[in-house]
Amino acid sequence: MDLVAFFILIWPPYVANGSAVFSSRLxxxxxxxxxxxxxxxxxIFGDGKTYEGLAIGITAGSTIGYLPNLLSPHITPLDAFVLSTTAVLGDLLGAFIKRRLCMPRGYPAFPLDQLxxxxxxxxxxxxYAEIPPIYILAAVIxxxxxxxxxxxxxxVLKLKREPW
Structure with a gap:
C-alpha cells in the first residue's frame, strides 16, 4: 500500500468533515x-448542520485538502472538490438518519458518525476513479x-459541545 497516496486520498474528506465545526464560532x-x-x-438535519458549515467544509476540504498534492501529485483539484463535497453530504445523510432514529444532536452513534x-x-x-480495496479497509479501521x-x-477548544 502506498501510504502517501492513501493519506492524500483521505485528506480532503477528513478536512471537509473536520473543518465544518468552525462555523460554530460565527x-x-x-x-x-x-x-x-x-x-x-x-x-430534517437539526441546528448543527448549517449553510456556513457546508461552505467552510467544502472550501477547506477542496483547498487545504488538495495542498499535499503540490508535493506529491495523486489527485486533481476536481477530485479534492468531489471528495470534500460528498464527505459533507455524507455527514448530512448521517444527521438525517440520526434524526429519523430519534437521536438528538450530538448523540454518539457508532459507526454512523465516524464513517x-x-x-x-x-x-x-x-x-469515476479506482480506490484500492486495501485503502477502504485501512480507512474504515x-x-x-x-x-x-x-x-x-x-x-477542548470549545468548538463542540460533546467530546465524541
Missing amino acids: KTRHPLDFGKTLWDGRR DFLLTAFLIYSL ITPLIHRATNYAAY
Missing part, C-alpha cells in the same frame, strides 16, 4: 433545514480512532 448561522420538520415531527462522511465520499469518487481524537480536540 455569531449567525443558518440551518440547512430552515428549522423544518418532516412527517415524523423531527427536524458516514468517508464512505459516502469513497462511494461517489469510486464511480483508522477513521474511528482519528475521529475520536479530533472530536476530543474540538471539544
